[in-house]
Amino acid sequence: MPTSQPLAHKDASLFKQVLKAYETKQYKKGLKTCEQILKKNPNHGETMAMKGLIINALGRTEEAFAIAKDAVKQDMRSHVVWHVYGLLYRSEKMYDKAIGAYKMALRFEPESAQILRDLALLQIQMRDYHGYIETRKTIMQQRPQLRQNWTALAIGHHLVGDYANAEKVLSKFEDTIQGNVHKWDFEHWETCLYKNRIIGESGDTERALEHLNSIAKNTLDKTALYETRAEYLLKLGRMEEAQKAYQLLLDRNPERRAYYAGLEKAMGIDPSNRKAAKPIYDEYAEKYERCDAARRIPLDFLEGDDFKAAADSYLRAKLNKGVPSTFANIKALYADPAKREIIFSLVNSYNEEQEKEEPAETNGDGPKASQFRIWTLYFLAQHYDHYRTRDMTKALEYLEKAIKLAPKTLELYMTEARVYKHAGDLQTAMEKMDTARKLDKSDRYINTKTAKYQLRNDRNDDAIATMGLFTRNDVNPNPLTDLIEMQCIWYLTESAESHFRQKQLGLTLKRYATLLKIFDDWAEDQFDFHSFSLRKGQIRAYVDMLKWEDSLRSHPFYTRAALGAIEAYIYLFDHPTTSGEPELDKLSEADRKKYLKKQKRDETKAKEAAAAKAAKEKEERNKNASASDDTVKKEDTDPLGVELAKTKTPLEEAKKWLDPLVKMSGDTNARVQLIAIEVERRRQKWLLALKALKKAKEIDPQAEGIWEATVRLRKDVSALPTDAPSLSTDSRTLFEEELLPLLAPTADLAALTTDYENTHSGSPAHLREAARVRKVLGLEGFEDALMKSVKVEKAGWKDGVEAVRVAREVGVEERKVKEVAGGRWGRVAAFK
């Protein structure tokens, strides 16, 4: 034993009890036993370390670290002490430090399988592939009889792109089991497929196909087998075989778009003239009576009369069957005006036919309306609600007709609500959706929609009450807690956006903080799978999971939340406040008091709820005393986000969202770069701001906001003293030669702004931008530009709302904007 402090026999057995108590989460008992040992051996490092570990599990992290530090001092050469130190760091997610501590532990106990395994987990979590390979090599050499030890090593090689070694390692183990494989040895056949993927990725498709064929007979995941084979054949240009391979796949799943695409390629269909592909689709449409894809895909490439005939039979079939999503299924075709016209005239003609057949007044005594009748009317209503062909009156007319015929059909009311939403009448929209909800209270979908519409109308209390009809109130008396636990991204995002509209910064930031944590948790979720997946043997899924985790924050859920959160922090920076609620400064004394009182009340209520929950959980735990689990949950001390809104460093908080956002979406999304400029400009990081500007221009030179960013940056930068930016020589060269020219340093900004406005004279967003730019430059005409943004044809009611906001910003009378906007969108409450 490397420890310098051996215990007497009795104490050593007590120490074993401590370990057991910790493993079974009987922390109090463990702690007691620790104290017992320490009474006799007050400086026993390993016992101290265990004590620290237990105290950490009880939620007293700081104390735990202090004890562990002491423990290290007492017994520097004990692997236990270092291992515990590593575990503490790991529990705090300080993985680098944990890795360091484990390595120290291994110096004193190089053979410890447990520590090696723990180290490997951290290395893969941190994507330290080379470290992982080394650790895994040692583990494999210790226990070469275990397959997963070889597989893990191969994964390491694979992830650094060393295909040759990855394959070699897998083959070596295979050699040891020659011929002794059971038909249902999942791990074996999966590892074979994994090896095949490695060969494929190495680029040697020929050999990959050969290998795939050699394992084909016994491969269990048939879908993967056939898909991979088809891809290889296509890559190798063996078209006839590729055709067969894709046909086989389509017979298994005729709704998979990628298989049709593969088959088209294999048949040499020219992507710019896909008409020749029609027979392929006819074949599958005939073969599979209920197949949608084979009927829908040709509508994408057929034209003229061919299109008309195909669309006619497609639409009739769907409407006859009463498929509510018929319009959604063909909506994408509306981008093509000719197709849009054909579709409309077809459905319109169905309606006219039926109207002729129908007696003028049915009075409800006539025969029940057919599915076809109802869903045709529904389709037409959706047509008139579509943004390219919108006509609110007509949409409502068709819905009304349909509702008369089928008053219990929820979809009709849902669409009615939608029509009102599109008109900006959020109150009526919300009410209509609630009407639909009441028709089927057992349907969560409609319940969800209602809550969403309530949030859009900033009725936050109603929304949470609606959600509460379906959340697990037995587990969490507060519906929001349940939604957070179940990671209900959509609700949190909509709620944050609603609070921000109302400039309730505390609650806004609270929701965003919750969202940020959900993404952190998702990243953390992978940890357990580093060991779990190796045991399960589902290696391809594991490797795919690692890749997904690396790009987790490229998901649109993240992008939307990040843009919103950053905007809120920027707002906070621009409107500094001590109360945490910038809007408070504008209220009258009486209103402010009223608001603060309500806030206080809400806070007390929220805190009470949290305390009640903690108490209930404790009670639960005590009830299940046999499986005693002393884990403590930390209580939320800031349920309304008051503290969050008091942050002194809003921009640094914004950066937490921004950095992953730029990394994941910064190459494709100009908006991401534009918001980066806003943050960096305020942080006075000119180099970063200019780099972002450059990138934004590369992605989309016409994107709204680029001109404004250019003007503002030029203003900022030119105001700097000449020697101001403390840059290295390289950075200075980049700054001066590449980035500064982006700011059109010598151009006449006023003239360029006029040009800009003329170029984008039809775009409301660009016009608002022009108004702001004119203000920044002290030019005339900002009011004109702003008013124009509400008047242009393309403007919608949301542009009106935005214009009101900008009016406030640039000092135009809100009333003027509201007048015009209100004249155009009379149903919008914000213009009244």
Place this chain on the structure above:
Amino acid sequence: MDIRPLTPYDLPGIQNTNITNLPENYFLKYYLYHYASWPSLSFLAVDVATNKTVGYVLAKMEEEPSDGIPHGHITSLSVMRTHRRLGLAEKLMRQSQKAMVEAWGAKYVSLHVRVSNTAALRLYRDTLGFDVEKVEEKYYADGEDAYSMRRDLSFLIEPEEEEEEAEGKKKKKKAKKTKKEGDEQEEDVDIDGDEPEKLKTKEEGKLKTYKLGRQLGVSDLQEVDGRA
């Protein structure tokens, strides 16, 4: 519509579809656990125009079947209300069941449904060929009973054949046959999901933690599986 096997990139979308449609919800790790354990069994339906998930089937193999017979289990199945009557539930189920048989040797597939959810019951029984096996009392947290249903999968088991050229006709016939069962019923319902917390200890009264879904995730499964 596109029906395809699950990838990890789809998990947030599936979680969103689930909590939009059904009262039984799970955190992401639980979906990840399904994916990491039985990646080929779960499928989703995607609206190709918007790239949004509109339906999914989340499935698993029973890890320690009490009857000793390998079988699959549908943890959750749902289709957005806006995309019903397209036969998505049936198509998703068919893909999943096929994979259960091929990749895991499943003999049958089971699921739970609320006794009050008559629409789902009809779908499972009349369209998807399930039979009620028994009633599980108070299966759901709110005290409601569940029908435990199952469907025999032997119709999907193919004689030891070379898949090579055998595609064509034989399968076509089979497809027709099952098509009839389905017919015009179609899903018109939320369908159903497993009770998240219920998978605890119960079975054999042993002292093993087997809580899935809510509070816990894979770390507790490790205790069941034992260390490598």
